[in-house]
Amino acid sequence: MAKLGIKDIAAISGVSPATVSRTLRNPGIVSEETRKKVMKAVEEGGYTPSRFGANLRTQKSGNIIVVMPDITNQVNAGIIRAIERQAQKAGYSILLGDTQGLIEREKHYASMAQSGQADGVLLFTYHMPFNLNHNQPVLKQLPPIVNSCESIPIEGISKVMIDNVSGARTAVEHLLSLGHKRIAAVMGPTDTPSTVERFDGYKSALSNAGIEIDEQLIIRGDYGLDSGMGAMEQLLKLRMRPTAVFCFSDDMAIGAMSVLQENGFRIPQDISIMGFDDIRYARLMTPALTTIHQPLEEIGKACIELLLEQLDGKSEPGRYVELPFTLMVRQSTGPVPVDR
């Protein structure tokens, strides 16, 4: 038996295809009697409406594409989980775009959106992968886009962010309040907006405290575990070691802690470690990692809400939502050692 189409169901239940469609999409407008007939045929035939026809007719895919640099990262994973749940509630599916940092892959996903494979795009990377074709009225042509985590400097797309500058400043101020003066920064990739912003926060906190920046204490990382290890190794070689290290991600902080403990340093008695993100493992480290909490669930929710509003035409693009971070003081930070 071949797969049944709407026409078959129509024939079986003795109505027109239009009525079958109505019964399924908008049961309220068909009579009780017809509805029963149709539903019976639908169930007995095991009919599932093909999405292809519907997509073509309505020009909607029911998909949202999420473009992320790395889904393996706890921050991204946490956000996309929230997104998926909310999207499903609203009847949308999530197309996963893991770019692994490659621009070409970002473009690939952008073109998927443009070919109708998705109705909207959630951008967590820091490039603008869409071809802003010069012949055309630019943004109007694009599907709705919401940008989060890494702020893309383009007018007219909605954003969901935390205040990275304040977040980093808060982190550093926490260390300053413990008496630290030599505070290292382990940064993410320096071409990411988040790193630039967090570095701004770091600098502003130090300058407010009248402390000059020591270039030796600024290390470039890539947000990953290994780069945290490498950074710490580098810092340990310094003649004048830092008394506290502010890592721009928890992963790097965890890497740093591991190197420190490997080398017999006590945290926080010898060196304080501060992270950023508050991934689920942070509180389980020994010592538990002091960090800046990002509200992943809320970020995901806000992203999808902004996008859905645009898809429903209820809202203009270009909106900006800022979510609060929280300083989580745990055991990996402590007073500056007295003997130094």
Place this chain on the structure above:
Amino acid sequence: MAKLGIKDIAAISGVSPATVSRTLRNPGIVSEETRKKVMKAVEEGGYTPSRFGANLRTQKSGNIIVVMPDITNQVNAGIIRAIERQAQKAGYSILLGDTQGLIEREKHYASMAQSGQADGVLLFTYHMPFNLNHNQPVLKQLPPIVNSCESIPIEGISKVMIDNVSGARTAVEHLLSLGHKRIAAVMGPTDTPSTVERFDGYKSALSNAGIEIDEQLIIRGDYGLDSGMGAMEQLLKLRMRPTAVFCFSDDMAIGAMSVLQENGFRIPQDISIMGFDDIRYARLMTPALTTIHQPLEEIGKACIELLLEQLDGKSEPGRYVELPFTLMVRQSTGPVPVDR
């Protein structure tokens, strides 16, 4: 200017829509001259073929749906990343189905596949979410399915697995070889095949060593961090504490380690901890976690390969691929304490 369709491009370049389609899908069969004309029009018009029409015509969505219990889990995230990369190479997109353990969501994704929203399904959950409609010739109706991680007891679907029984046995044998006799097991959800299998391995290793199973040392967890903490707390209350704890996941092991260290126990001098999975954080714990390595990348690759072969009709369903695990001996396991 409205969005251009294939007919517009055809008109602009003075050929038929068929030729435009051929130029894009199968450039080899059109003449050099036409190809140039068409490509020029395509580029100048910024034309991207709509997927809707193509999908309808070819009855293919170009999507693969991945059904997972929780994408936030490092194991799943690692696998899906590999899947996504391979799928994209083959021209497929990944639809993310994060079920959060809910059967209804699994069914939802199954029905998406049946309505043509995906050409194939990768199942990492442990239910069979498809309605095996009694009226119909069962499996033939379903899209190709590959099952991994949690083995679903259904004939005729392909599988990619590691040998959980041997993996767990290897883990326990490692502990036995260090002289441990009181070895606790912190299990996953007891209705998951992986937990059942690992528990089998645990029992078989102990029984081979002539050690009787102590029910007090068997704790039920859920593979998550918190359940590892809870399990450890429970074990610490015991009058006769275990000298080693085998956790069925790294997350639970990390939770257990945290509780242990919080309470002043030394690992492995007082208690040895063993995990399963080898997530990226395992080697960065202090002490580094001894565990069973799962080849996530290879699992993902194998899944997609099996599925693609079925989609291409090159291979029958029902194949079984087994991938090797590896014992990673690190610092969290050591000889049984002499003083006990």
Place this chain on the structure above:
DNA sequence: TGCTTGGCTGTAAACGTTTTCAAATCTGCA
């Protein structure tokens, strides 16, 4: 020259829905 072959292209059908429009039926009220 006439015929065949092969390369390239065009015509038109088909994929499976949704939705507009109009027609048919029913309801309630005068």
Place this chain on the structure above:
DNA sequence: TGCAGATTTGAAAACGTTTACAGCCAAGCA
């Protein structure tokens, strides 16, 4: 009973491709 309006239904068009089939033309060959 007659009519306005509401409710329910059907016919048909449209969505944008791909592809089977047929046709055309040039080239090669006898």
